[in-house]
C-alpha cells in the first residue's frame with residue numbers, strides 16, 4: 001500500500017480523489033446560492049445608496065425608499081454571509097466524517113509493520129483530513145459563485161452604464177492574470193508547508209509516546225533539538241506562504257482598486273461633461289453613483305476565491321498523501337466468524353511471510369489443537385510463535401498452507417478475532433478507568449462480570465492493597481501499575497469476553513517465580529472450555545498444556 005509518504009505532486013489525481021469524496025452535495029450548492037444571493041443583495045445595496053444620495057436635496061422623506069433598500073440589503077448581506085459560513089461548515093463536517101471513517105477502516109486493516117509510525121498515522125487521520133475543511137466549506141462555494149456573481153453585477157452595471165461595464169471587463173484581464181500567477185506560486189509553497197507541518201505533528205506524537213524511554217536514555221535534549229528543527233522548518237515555510245499570500249492579495253487589491261478608480265474617474269468626468277472623448281451615454285447622478293458603488297462588488301467574489309485558494313492547495317496536498325484505498329468503494333468485510341463451542345483448530349503446512357521480510361516468520365507448520373485443549377507453542381525467539389497467533393487474528397499474512405476451524409478453511413480476510421480472547425505480548429492500556437480498560441474486550445459487560453474477571457485474573461489483592469477500585473483512573477502508560485498487574489489486566493479482558501478460543505502470547509514473561517506460579521493457576525482456570533494456544537518460553541507454563549508444539553528457528 002502506498003501511503004503516508006511525501007507523494008510527488010499530482011494535481012489530476014488529487015482532483016479525481018476530491019471529486020470522489022466531495023459529492024455534489026446540496027450543502028455546497030446551498031452555500032454557493034447564498035454567495036450569489038450576497039451579490040444580488042450587493043446590487044440592492046448599491047441601488048439603495050444611489051437612491052438615498054440622489055434624494056438628499058429633497059429631504060429625509062424622499063430618502064426613505066433608498067434608505068430602506070440600503071438597510072434591507074445590508075442586513076440581508078450579513079444574514080446571508082452567516083448562513084453561507086454555517087452551511088459550508090456543515091457540508092465540510094459531513095465530508096470529513098465520511099473520509100475519516102473510511103481512512104480509519106483502511107488504517108485498521110493495515111498489517112502490522114511497515115514504515116508508518118503511530119505519529120504519522122495520527123497526523124494522517126487528524127491533520128490531513130482536517131485540511132479538506134476549507135476546500136468544502138469555502139473554496140468550492142467561492143469557486144462556483146465566482147463564475148456567476150460577477151456576471152450578475154456586470155449585467156446590473158451594464159443596465160446603468162455599458163461603458164462602465166466595459167471598463168470592468170477590461171480591468172479583469174490583469175486581475176485574472178495576477179490571480180493565476182499568485183495561485184501557482186502559492187501552490188508550491190503551501191504544499192511544502194503542509195508536508196513540514198505533517199512531519200512535525202507525526203514526530204511530536206511519536207516522541208510524546210516514547211517519552212519514558214527518551215528520559216531513561218537521557219535523549220530528551222537531542223529529541224528536543226530535533227523537534228525544534230522541525231518546528232523551525234514549519235515556521236520558515238509558513239512565513240514563505242504568508243509572503244506569497246501578502247504579495248498576491250496586494251496585487252489583487254491593486255487591480256481591484258485600479259478598476260474602481262477608473263470607473264470613478266469615468267463616472268465623474270461623464271457627469272461633469274469633462275470627458276476628453278465623445279461617448280454614446282450621458283450619466284445622471286443616480287446612475288453614476290450606482291455604478292461606482294457596484295464596482296467593488298464585481299471583484300468581491302474573485303477576491304473571496306483568491307482568499308480560499310490556500311484551502312484548495314491544502315486539500316490537494318492532503319488527498320495526494322492519503323492511501324488510495326480510502327477513496328475506493330468500501331469492500332464488504334467477510335462475515336465475522338462465530339463459534340458456539342470450543343473449536344478444533346488445524347494448522348496445515350502454514351507459512352507466514354511478512355511483506356518486508358526476507359525470510360518467512362515460520363514455514364510449513366502443521367499441528368492440531370483439539371476442541372477445549374491447551375497447546376503450548378515453544379521455540380527460540382523469532383521462530384514464529386506470535387506470528388501463528390497473529391495469523392488467527394488477521395494480523396499476519398498466510399502465504400502458504402491453510403488454517404481449518406472445525407474442518408472449514410479460514411477464508412482470506414476472515415479472522416477469529418470476534419470469537420477469540422487475546423492477550424498480546426505488550427498489553428494495550430488506554431487512558432481511562434480500569435473498567436474502561438477491561439471492558440474494551442466486551443463493552444456490554446456489567447459490573448458483576450467485570451468484578452468477576454478482575455478476581456479471576458488475580459488483580460483483586462493488588463488493587464485492594466493500593467486502594468484502587470474498578471473506577472480508578474489509570475494513565476495510558478499504565479503508570480502506577482507493575483508489569484505483572486498490566487498483564488493481569490490483559491488477562492482479565494480475555495476472561496471477561498465470552499469466547500471459544502483463548503490466545504495467549506507470553507502471558508508470564510518478566511514475572512518472578514511466585515507471580516508466575518500464581519498467574520499460571522489463573523490461566524489454567526481460564527483455559528477451561530476453550531481451545532487455547534499459548535506462545536511461551538516458560539517450561540512451567542508449557543507444562544499445563546495438553547500438547548507442546550516446538551517451532552524451529554529458520555535459517
Ligand SMILES: Nc1ncnc2c1ncn2[C@@H]1O[C@H](COP(=O)(O)OP(=O)(O)OP(=O)(O)O)[C@@H](O)[C@H]1O
Pocket residue numbers: 111112113114354355356357360361362379380381382383384385386387388535
Ligand atoms: N509485523 C511484522 N513485520 C515483519 N516481520 C515480522 C513482523 N512480526 C514478526 N516478524 C518477524 O517474523 C519472525 C517471527 O517473529 P515472531 O514474533 O512471530 O517470533 P516469536 O517466536 O514469537 O518471537 P519471540 O519469542 O521473541 O516473541 C521474526 O523474524 C520477526 O522479525
